[in-house]
Amino acid sequence: MMEFTQNIRGNVALGINPLGCKQEVLNQINYVKSKGTYEGPKKVLIIGASSSYGLATRISLAFGTGADTIGVSYEKGPKNEKNLGTAGWYNNIAFRETAEDEGLIAKNFVQDAFSHESKQEVIDYIKNEFGGKVDLVVYSLASGRRTDPDTGETYTSSIKAIGEPVVGPNINMQNQSYYTETLDPATDQEIANTVKVMGGEDWELWMKALKEADVLTDGVLTTNYSYLGTELNHDYYGGGTLGLAKADCDEKTENINALLADINGKAQIVVATAVTTKASSVIPFFPVYCIGLYKVMAEKGTHETPIMHQDRIYREMIYGNKPEYDEVGRLRPDNWELDSDTQAKTKELILKLTEENFASDLTAYDVFYKEFSNLSGFMVDGYVEKDVTIEDLKALHY
Ligand code: NAI
Secondary structure (H helix, E strand, O other), rough: OHHHHHHOEEOOOOOOOHHHHHHHHHHHHHHHHHHOOOOOOEEEEOOOOOOOOHHHHHHHHHHHHHEEEEEEEOOOOEEEOEEEOOHHHHHHHHHHHHHHOOOOEEEEEEOOOOOOOHHHHHHHHHHOOOOOOOEEEEOOOOOOEEOOOOOOEEOOOOOOEEOEEEEEEEEEEOOOOEEEEOEEOOOHHHHHHHHHHOOHHHHHHHHHHHOOOEEEEEEEEEEEOOOOOOOOOOOOOOOOHHHHHHHHHHHHHHHHHHHHHOOOEEEEEOOOOOOOOOOOOOOOOHHHHHHHHHHHHHHHHHOOOHHHHHHHHHHHHHHOOOOOOOOOOEOOOHHHOHHHHHHHHHHHHHHOOOOOOOOOOOOOOHHOOOOOOOOOOOOOOOOOOOOHHHHHHHHOOO
């Protein structure tokens, strides 16, 4: 019997359990089904569809509104017993199989979304096999690097402070430690590169290509997930390189709105809540904020996982009657996180943390660790061990 071992380096998961990943996808599908159906889009393209926010969006739309979906992601399949590939690979498969069983189209493209070829392949598929047009485009990509499709130059993002260094506590899930970390300020080049990778340029390129190819419906919507945070994480997030990349997405929204005006389309920034994902676990200090925040939010009954958050966004806000926008038109489902009492209590709690108590009942370390483990198919509710061979895994197709 193949053994699946959870192998964590720092806050990066190396080991995966493919069967656990499948169960985790099924759990999310069941969550959406338990909420019933809602009226929404019918043909959806999700860029960054294989994990966390993008996957949760896809699950809510497919199983909540009966949408056909195209998912683009960059994942790796199994090579041998030591290298089983990435969790997103198996998430894509579990999603497609379940959606197809219900008569839905669930097409996966596993390739570099930043390239022109990738965009063209998706466009050809929409034209030839997906009914010709999409009515929603979700941009949920998170990446550490991007190759510019015109110049071929590869840019790497840096999660850094701006101006002054930031010193603060962080946690390491590999050895369950609490330590002090210093985040250096970024150089101008690092700032520019981070905006190039995580800013809105590629989102705009996608929308331009889709519009030019005439594969967007009249009234098309495109969403992009942002994060603003609060004073508790401003120095390393909102006020750091990532904050500037997110501000660039705000700017690109205007361009995309102008581009889509003649087809009555709209670009919408969705400021999403802090959740445990592959991308967020490696943001310096952020896990400390999360273990404090989640504790407070769980006590108030407002803590959400990606599936809970995305399902609420689309079901109740975008396609429901409870949207809340800020003064510049961004959708604000993060209002539960930003609630002033929640923030005050989180601050109070974080200030009490020490090496001795950070993983105790005082915080939601256990919740953060479980959610982190779930991303790689470990500690998944309802998981049942099964005998599986590497050949079985290799035979699975996305
Ligand atoms: P994630 O790391 O779980 O997922 C990223 C997705 O992008 C995956 O499907 C991956 O395969 C795909 N991807 C990466 N590089 C690619 C490439 N070159 N070509 C094709 N696909 C590629 O990330 P997460 O956390 O779900 O982030 C998604 C978005 O949500 C990001 O914009 C992030 O800033 C935003 N967000 C995240 C929050 C959080 O707390 N995690 C909070 C608010 C917003």
